[in-house]
Structures are given as structure tokens and as C-alpha cells.
Amino acid sequence: MISSRRGHLLCLVLLSIVLYFPGLGARDFWAPVEPRYAEIARVMLVRGEWLVPTINGELYTDKPILYFWWVLLVSKLLGGVSEWSVRLPSALSAVGLVLTTYALGRDLLGPRQGFLGAIVLATAARVVWEGRWAHTDMPFTFFFTLALYFWVRVIFQIGSPKELWVAYALMGLATLTKGLIGVVLPGLILLSFVASMRQWRSILEWRIPSGVGIFLLVVLPWFAQVSWATEGRWIQEFILVHHVQRYTAGAGHEQPFYYYLLNFPADFLPWTFFLVPTVAASLRARSVVRKPIPLFLSLWFGVIFVFFSLSDTKRALYLLPLFPPAALGVGCYFAGLERGSRVEGALYRWAAHLLFNLLWIAGLSLPVGVWVFQPGALWLSLLPAAAMVGGGLVGLVAVLRRRPALVFFSTAFTVLLTMLCASLWIFPFLDQYKSPKAFAREVKRRVPPFEPLFVYADTMNDFNFYGEWEVIPVVSSPGEIETKMSRVGRAYLLIRERDLQRIKFVEGAMIVAEGAVGGKKWSLILLQREG
Template sequence: MQNPIDFVTRPDASRRRDILILALLFGVLFLQLLGQYPLIDPDETRYAEIPREMLERGDLITPLLNYVLYFEKPVLLYWLNALSFTLFGINEFAARLACALCGLGTVLFSYHLGRELFGRRVGLLSALVLGGCTGFLIQSRMNLTDIPLTFTMTVALGSYILAARDADRPRPGYYYLFYLFAALAVLAKGLIGIVLPGAVIFWHIALTRRWRILKEMRLPTGIILFLAVAAPWFVMVCQRNPDFFNFFFIHEHFERFLTKVHHRYQPFWYFVPILCGFMIPWSFFIPAALRGFWRERSVHGGESRLYLALWAIIIFLFFSKSNSKLPAYILPVYPALAILIAVLFDKALNGDFRPLRRPALAFGWLLVLLGCGSMIYPLVAHRPLVAPIGGLVVGSILLVQGAFSVGSAIRQDPRGLFTGMLLGSVLLFLVAPHFIYPLFVERKSYREPGEIVKKLAGPDAVLVSQGLRQGLSFYSGRRVAIFGGTGEIEFGSKIGDQSAWFLDRTRFLALWDGPRPVYAMILRKYLPELSRDGKASPRILWQSSKHYLVTNR
């Protein structure tokens, strides 16, 4: 196999050829076996079920989840998935395709941005760093709103600096690209699509004292373009649903950020270990990549490094301050950090290896320890999460990658270090999910019970779930009656008469003992109670470690 660094350092400067090679290389990684595993509750099935219901109803404006109003997110991913379902059918591959393509697009644009700011080699290294980041690869292959947000925000923020970096020659085309993709970012995840880029741009202008950029940004026509793209859906959904404005803008933005109403509170430092773990193997080089960005802002390339640092730091701090936190929220910082890390390795390839030595040694020895621990863990744990063969395979990859990193650091070999980290990360991405993902499938996938219901249940049957299980709706293709808590569709459950679909214990037992066939997803601990209190003895059709699918027939 050819060393990736040999390709990076070639004198050939063909942009089109670079993009084609990167698209083929990472296209395989992002798209291979995309539909192999079932969708995971709650996020993946939620963002598949909403567009499925949109297509079923022929309404692409008002989002419904389990056939009740659901206003927590804007519409971009729903539309992308609806298009994918139309082209490829309603299946796992189609449900994940849009996000995988957005992940691939983020890698390719990172190449373009890195090349424009620092040259071809940094551009290629940027793409390899981001595309070789295990956490970014895995999350981009999941059906999450944060992936389209990351792509659109990356293009928006990147377009701004490409337009503004040359004070003597502003590039208006990139400004308009900024407004377009900022609008798409708003459609991807709401006001943060413009608030966060706006904060980064403000601090860039303020710290560089380049206030004339405000005159160059084509603000009047740019705002018109932004509103022309972002506003129509919000206007139409508000017209059809008067409750949308208050719930989406007040409850889902201000209350989510300022309060703990969503029960996703984590401490301020929550994203530090998340970033370190999800951006492996490159996370150990983040401090060195950020070092000196302010002090060196006036040297060649210094303003671009300052901007990328502001991009990463402001977004990271914003989500750290928020009272609602999930691991995928900080994905938009990855492209900026990838380019900064690429600049660090570019300097090492030019002979300055010193900033890499300590983090490479620390990273390498940590991987050696993790590799040994991964091999031992299944043999000594009482109920291990992975089988011994899985621990052996994953541990071996980590051990070899760690030893290679230590050796490269001692030899001060940036080519060997980069190549070993990249290939080890890609190999880990290809191998580890086959041992780890089945655990999530067993606990958080409802494909099998949903397909059982779809096969056995007639039109008069009722599907009931103890708590919201969104995969049941998606895989059965029908509405689910809920008892034991409304979950995240509490808002929709209060709009209109939903009494037939949100049940208390008494009404569920009455339905269970009635004349209609009932298929119920219940917690395992509830089975004795149902057997005792229900007249019809429950027949088990499917079971997992947490649930039973039972029927009264």
C-alpha cells in the first residue's frame, strides 16, 4: 500500500484530481455497509419516522412524530431523508445516506479550505485528519441532525474567511455562499446556524480590527438571500400551526440553553473528554495545534490560524455553557481543529517535529495501555460488553498503533507517525463496530418487533408501547398507542383529542381485554403484572434484555 504522505507531498497540484481521489477514498468509508445495522432509538428512528410520515401524508411542511406534532427541530434533515426514501425506498441505507454524504462533503470542503488558506499539502492533510477521525466517521454514518449542521456551518464559516482573508481583493461569491449555507444551517438546527457563525465573525473582525469587512459583506443582498432560503418554511409552518413559534423559538432555544428543562444537564467540562475520545487519534495534538494562535496572528498565515481557533473555541465554549448537552453537539468544531492539526503536521514535514514529540509519546503509550486493557477486559469482567475475540482484535489494533506512534516519536518521523495514526484509525473504524454495534442493536433497536407486527397485525389491531419507542412506528409503519409516559412527544400529545392514543394503566388494561387484537411492547418487569391483572394471558412474540413484545391473541 502506498504511503498516504507520498500522495500528499507530490508536486502535482491538480485540485480536481485531489478531490476525485479523496471522494473515492472517503466515499468508500462513509458509504460502505451503511444499511447493515438497524436504526437505533431514539435519534436515528426519530429522524427516519418523521419524513416517512411526511411522505405518507403528502405534507412536507408540518413535522409529525408518531402522528402528533413535533416541533423540536427544523426541516432540512427531514427533507433530505424524504428525498432519499423516494429514491431508494424506506430502509436503513436511505435513512443514513444524507448524513453520510454531509460527512463526506465536510471532509472535501475541509480540503478546499485548508488548501486555499495554507496550500495543497495542508488541504490534503486536513481531509485525511478529519476523514481519519474515528468519532467523526462513526457519527457521520448515523442519522443525526448534527451532521447536516456540521456540513452547512463548515461551508458557511469557511466561505466567510475565504472571502475576507485578502483585504485588497474581497471575493463576493464566497460571501453569498456564506449567506446561503448559514440559511441552510438554520434549517438544519435552528438559530445556532446563524448565531454561532455570527459570533465567530464578530470576534474575528473585532480582534483584527478589520471593520471594513462589514462594508464588503454585501449585507443588504446577502440578508435577502439568507431570508429567501431560511424564512419560507418557518412562515408556512407558523401559519399552519400557531403554537410553533413559542415552542420552537422560546422552549427549544432559550429554555434549552438557559435551563435544565430537557434533562440533559452535564457539567461545564463535559465536552473535554468527549472531544478527546471522539477525535482520537488526533485529539492529543489539539493543544499543540492551538498554541500561539494569538501571539503569531501577524505572521504569514497567522490570521487564518486565529480565525480557525476562534471557530473551534467559541463553538466549544457555547455548547459547554449550555444546560443541554449531547456528544454530537460539538461536531462543528472538528473541521477547524482538523485544519489546525494539519498545519502542525505540515510544519513537522518541513523539519519542526518538536511540537509533535510529547503528544505523540503520550498518545502512543496510552494506546499501548488501552490495547492491553482491551485484550484483558473480556477475560476478567463479570459481564463484559464485548466477547474475548472482540477485545483481542480491538486491543491488537490499539497496541500496534500505540507502539508505532511511540517509535515514530522517538525517531522524530512525522511521515511514519501520521501514516500509522491514520491507518490505525481507519482500521479501528472498519473493525470495532462489528463487535460493539450489536450491543446497541440488542438494547436500542426495535426493527425485529416492528417487522413482526407489520407481518402479523391486521388493520383492526392496535400497537401499544410502554413508553415511547420510535422504532416501532418506523418499522411497523403504523401509529403506536403510548402508556406509561409521553416522553418527548408530550407537546404533541396535548394538541387535539389524543385520548385514544395516550393511555393510563386502566385504559390500557381495558384495551388489552377488549375485542381487538393488541400487540404491546412492555418492560420485562411489567409482564407479571399484566399476567395477573389482564384477562387475556400475554403471549410472548419477541424479547430482549429489557422488553417483551406480547399479544392478547
């Protein structure tokens, strides 16, 4: 059994590398977010722009700048913006998040608890996905968690009070990555803990004046410059639209209040099965109420869950910052099972039996389903199917023999093998259903450089990136097409088949290229004015 801290770190780094890096650039960008972020970075790199992000000729006010700076630095080193360079910040942040979770668990709960908790986090479905996806959420969660880690070290008198300055700086980086939740979420968690412990005077020890100065030193230079460069428009849209309206008026991605009750269990798989006995054991012991450390971790989870549940705008990845305390809870539970301080109760055994039986059944069913619906991809399903069947059977044996360590590591290893197969073979295979890259390259070949190109009712930015068009004006009605054509004698239009069937074009329009992305068929239309 690995026991040394150096051994823990080495194993976690190796696990993270295998989970997040193989095939990182093997698949194309998938809409909606990935091609948008890639295009923003591509345009900034071409222009030599490091201050104001734009997309399709419009100001981009959804997210701050830090993620794009990171992509730009990597892209300059690699010679261009690519699938690898755009996803690398997420992969590196995922490694950092795993190691931070280990350090947090080690300092608060013990080395073994931190080690197991970090493995749970690393192999949870949402973490694996976001570690391989071009989103700001993984870098944000890394900075956020690392900031709370230094707060925890000071609050529980593990580290020096000066570490608070590092925490303030990291909150600044989190804010530069995703917005004001970089300071709002840590503040709510810390204040809820102080209120629960009735230790209001401890706030005086937080070095708030100097901490605020450090925070502003990190965030203010860019926010001030981008606001000045856009005459205040960027900061106004950023605050009003992407903070106030999103939270209170559901500006996109509106979901019911119970959305996360259904979504989080799926995102935490496969460890959701063991989270149930973990929570039950904690409630029986009442450790959450009696002890400060379990209380802090519970508030960390609860505050984030409630905060985003109250928002009108909900997305599954918003809950990523609450995964570390959930993972540490499961890790602590398994550590107790290993050393015998916790009993393998009926709830644990039922959960384990259910998980492992579902695994081997899913493994056997996968090739059958693929053979029925996509026979040409049958070979792709064999290795992940074998991993699921093997993991399920080994797990069942481990449960019967009462070996919780084997239960734990068979679960993690099954995720590792399955994800490795998916990254190297399955995801690239799915490009034909998800990516318009090949058709975008054909469009670029067909459309002369100085002739106008429009796209009908589509804002996904795939064609911008893969065709290297900085601006493709979007038209949303036949009347708008006519208006555009009244100003030019000849133009090209990208349009999906469903829209093409509803629009009557003037005589002289003709299809010059066609392509399919999954079930969506695209056409490139040449439009010419009569006479």
C-alpha cells in the first residue's frame, strides 16, 4: 500500500496524465463552446491582440481574459491555435485540482483520506470530461479550490497567516478566469462557516485591507484597460448581462429549481453509488454538526449547491467547484472501511452490488448496441466493454470478500481504462457526427478570398475557426438575405437543409458544395443578382 506523501503525489500525477492528456488534441472542436473559444484565441493571435476579446466581429463579454491569455501563450509556443493548445489549460488545471484536493484532504483529514479523495475527484465523470474540454470552468475551479485551501490552512491554524495573501491573489485569478463568483463563492462559504461557529471576531484576522489590495492588484489592471478601450461597454455587459441577468432573469440555460438534484448524481458517477452510504454514515455519526472540519466541507458543498440552485440559469458544469468536498467525503469513508473504523453496512453493500452489476451488464450490452446501430464501429466498443465487464466482476468479488480497497481501486481503474479507450478511439470517431471541419475546409477552398460569405441562423463559430474567417455575417431571414444582396452582386451563403427547404431563392442561385455533420446537412449556395 502506498503510504508516503511523495508516493501519493507521484501516483496522482501519473493518474491525471493518463486521464487527461492522451488524445487531448485528437478530436475536433465540438460546438457550442469549444469552437468559440478557439476562434477568439485565433483572432487574438493573428491580430496580436492581448486586451479585447472578440468573436465574429463582435465584442465578447461572456468571460474575462485569463483563459485566453493562457491559450495564447501555449499557441505562440506551439506555432498556432489548435485543439491541443486550446484544451491544454483545462488539462493542466485538472491536474492541479487533483493535487490541491489531495493537499486539502491530507492537511484536514489525513494522508490516506486525501489520497483516496483525490482519486475519487480525478475519476468522477464531470471532472474527467471538463479536464479534456475547452471551458473556463476547470481553470476557475482550480484557482477557487487552491484559494480555499490556503484559507483553510489559516483558519485551522495549519499554515502561516501570511498565506491569506496567496488566497486573495488566487481569488483574483479565479475572477479573471470566470467572473465575480471568484470572490463571491469563497466569501459566502467563509461567512457561512463563521456564522455557524459563531466566531465573528475571527474576521478581524483575515487581513482584509491588504488582501483587498492584492486582489485588486491582480484584477484591476485588465478590467480597467478593457473598460477604457471599449468605452465602458465591456464591463457594463459583463456585469448586467452575464452576472445580474443570468442569475435573476435566466439569460439562457433556464432550468427548474430541482435541476441539480437530478444532474449532480450523474456527473459524480461512478462514485454517486458510494456517496449515499457516505452521507448516511456521516449523519449517523453527527460529525458534520460536532466537528469544525466536516462542517466546513459540508458548508462548502451546500453553499455552492444552494447558490446555483437559486439561479435561473443552470448548467451542469457550474457545480464543478463542489466536487472536492464531495470527493473527500467518499475518500474518507473508504479510508474508514479500510482500517475497520467503519462497518460495511447493508447500504454500502447494496450500492456496490448495484454499481458492479450495472457495469458488467453495460459492458456486455455495449457491443450488441453498437453492432445494431453502427456495425462499422464494433471494434471500437470491444476494449471499453472488456474494461466494464472486468471491472464489474472484480468489484463484485471484492464486495463478497469484504475488501473495500479492491472495491475502491477496481472502480477507479475501470474509469481509467474506459476513458483511455474513449479518448484515443471513440471521441475521434464521433467527429463525423459532431464536427464540420471537413466541410469548412471545402467551403474555404470554394469561396474566393474577397467575396462575401454569410451564414444562415447559426452562431456556433465552427466555420469561423476551421475556415479562418474572422467575420461571417449571420442572416436570419429571407428579407435580410435580400438586403445583403442589394449591396453586393455576388455572395455565398452557408445554410442547413432544414432552412434551405423553407426559403425560395431568386433565379441564378445554385448549390456549389454540400456536406453533412451527423444528421445535419449543410449547403454552400452561390447567390447572384440578376442582370
